[in-house]
Amino acid sequence: MRAVFLDWPGLALKSFYWLFVLYLFLPLSLMVAVSFKDASFISFPLGNLTIDWYAKVIQDKQFLDACLYTIMIAAATTAIATVIGVWIAMLIGSLRGAAQYVAFAVACLPAVVPGMISAISLRIFITTIDLPTGTVAIILGHVVHAVPFVVVMVLTRLRSMPGNLVDAARDLGADSIVTFFRVTLPYLGPAIFGGMIFCLLLSSDDFVRTFFLGGYRPTLPMLIFARVQSGMSPEINVMATLVLVVTAVVGLYAEYLTRRSRIR
Amino acid sequence: MEPVVQFENVRKSFGSFVAVENLNLNIERGKFVTLLGPSGCGKSTTLRMLGGFETPTSGRILLSGRDVTQVPPNRRNVNIVFQDYALFPHMTVAKNIAFGLELKGVDNRQIQKRVSELLELVQLQEFASRLPSELSGGQRQRVALMRALAPDPDVLLLDEPLSALDAKLRQTMQVELKAIQEQTGKTFMFVTHDQEEALTMSDTIVVMNNGRIEQMGDPATLYNRPGSAFVATFLGETNLLRSDVVGAEAGEAAVRWNGVTIKTSAGALSPKPGDAIYVVLRPEAIQCSAHEPSVANRVQGRIRQRVFKGNHTSLKVEIGDGHLLNALVHPSEVEGLSRDDIWVGWPSEATTLIPSRNAAS
Known part of the structure; x- marks a missing residue:
């Protein structure tokens, strides 16, 4: 016969987990559900379902332009932040003792400085050097924010690298540059890839920095914000749903790839 | 070359x-x-x-x-x-x-x-x-x-x-x-x-x-x-016996270890009576028997430990009071031997002398 007593702690552990899952997914699923609603206002019950809103959003020039602009900024941010991040990680990896901790702390600082503070200081900075707000300024802001995430991911991988791989490459005739490109960089590959995905997501999701540093052309978060200001409609749900699906797919795919290479 | x-x-x-x-x-x-x-x-x-x-x-x-x-x-x-x-x-x-x-x-x-x-x-x-x-x-x-x-x-x-x-x-x-x-x-x-x-x-x-x-x-x-x-x-098992030289002539030496006189070849050394010296005796050079063997060095002892290892048997043999020799012998050699009364022996060429100043290192 099974035990008759109830496992209270175990039950509590499980129920709180499921409550959390509910809390996480309920608002999201409502948002997704309403994006299929056959009416121009948000209310319940849903009534008839339609994909008209999707058709409308996909033909929305402003939306498409904002998507393109967001992707462009995210791509530039990722490219620049990855190079700087790997560079800094290699430097920190070669340092010893206190210098290593100091360099690491400085590199991580942008990740913990509040977005608002970072944005205002950059705004003041670009004004001082006469740089106009807009694309370059946004990228500048996003890169500063993204670099620490690349550094941390790459450095973690770098520290798991057997030291004698570099020795072996040197021993077989590679100078330090060849060793970096043919041995170290491929070894860091999965971490760099993960860091790049992180950069893409951070940049395309950023609102505060973009708001302070941007010009008249809106990125996707800014466009959605502007639309919400002028009233909720299922169109916004459609945009949000699309963003949710794309980022979830990208994130999960990246996780799958890095996990696979970690197992190796 | x-x-x-x-x-x-x-x-x-x-x-x-x-x-x-x-x-x-x-x-x-x-x-x-x-x-x-x-x-x-x-x-x-x-x-x-x-x-x-x-x-x-x-x-x-x-x-x-x-x-x-x-x-x-x-x-x-x-x-x-x-x-x-x-x-x-x-x-x-x-x-x-x-x-x-x-x-x-x-x-x-x-x-x-x-x-x-x-x-x-x-x-x-x-x-x-x-x-x-x-x-x-x-x-x-x-x-x-x-x-x-x-x-x-x-x-x-x-x-x-x-x-x-x-x-x-x-x-x-x-x-x-x-x-x-x-x-x-x-x-x-x-x-x-x-x-x-x-x-x-x-x-x-x-x-x-x-x-x-x-x-x-x-x-x-x-x-x-x-x-x-x-x-x-460092190389292999060994018995390292700290001894005193008691006699030496023509490439041969006699040393005294624990009350036992050991005849040994002097090798490249020219030991003089009174010198302290180490004798290296490999365990596998030692023979065991119930009766007195006819090799240059032989002494009576007691088996203190016997470990069967398949293709050989490892012995600790006590000589005199409390001094142990390690020996590796073929299992058939020690079959039926009494524990308390055996002979061990080895030829004089089986040993090597090492001067004791090196022995200290």
Whole structure:
């Protein structure tokens, strides 16, 4: 016969987990559900379902332009932040003792400085050097924010690298540059890839920095914000749903790839 | 013939720690040379200096007659098989082996030819496109060896490459390594702390201790005629008997140990009565019997411990009061022997004398 007593702690552990899952997914699923609603206002019950809103959003020039602009900024941010991040990680990896901790702390600082503070200081900075707000300024802001995430991911991988791989490459005739490109960089590959995905997501999701540093052309978060200001409609749900699906797919795919290479 | 490697008065210190002290060593081309010693004896530092990963504090290292003391590792013609292989995890077996050849600027067709030759040498042809993570320990070992051999180095350095393998595989690899060395005719410089590996494979063993060479020679000489107590105890099991010389004449000596007079050949030494001296007596040289044997040295004793090990039996025999001799005998020799009353004996040639000033080290 099974035990008759109830496992209270175990039950509590499980129920709180499921409550959390509910809390996480309920608002999201409502948002997704309403994006299929056959009416121009948000209310319940849903009534008839339609994909008209999707058709409308996909033909929305402003939306498409904002998507393109967001992707462009995210791509530039990722490219620049990855190079700087790997560079800094290699430097920190070669340092010893206190210098290593100091360099690491400085590199991580942008990740913990509040977005608002970072944005205002950059705004003041670009004004001082006469740089106009807009694309370059946004990228500048996003890169500063993204670099620490690349550094941390790459450095973690770098520290798991057997030291004698570099020795072996040197021993077989590679100078330090060849060793970096043919041995170290491929070894860091999965971490760099993960860091790049992180950069893409951070940049395309950023609102505060973009708001302070941007010009008249809106990125996707800014466009959605502007639309919400002028009233909720299922169109916004459609945009949000699309963003949710794309980022979830990208994130999960990246996780799958890095996990696979970690197992190796 | 000119030696392929020459260490001239090489010294290496890390701060106040002296890793290698005044090393003079010539290695002949085509030989399997083993640096043997306990950890911290300077053997790995010696290997890393030859590989170019450490620079001597003073002295010179010559490789095929060229001074390479200050040459970086990528520009000297030696290759290392690392302790945990250090195979490039993102490259296939074939790519790993080709790495050194590509950097030498060998053309593609020749690279392919050489890689398949080398894979054939260790019967890994069908593993060419596997990743290192898909290989067993022994296979990785072979790939690491082939990768280091591929660029045709003057000397192949092996840094305890068998230590990660299990006992059975280690023995197989010892035989295989020696066979590959003979087949390729390469000079191998092997570093280990395992005396069995050293005895099995080497043409020459260099025993190191505290950054210095204790003794150097072929395995049989080192085993049978150790020059110091350290070598005697480090290579194999031994009975090291502290004795006093009581008589000496014409290459023979008589010493007194624990009330027993031992006749021994003096070897290269000329001991004088009254000298303190060590006698090295290998356990397998001792015979056991119920009756007095007819060898030069014989003494009565009691069996204190008897351990059956299959192909031999290990004994601890008490001589006099409390002094133990270790003996290895064939199991049939001790069958039916009484524990309390046996004879042990050994011929006078079975022992080696070591002066006691060396014995102290």
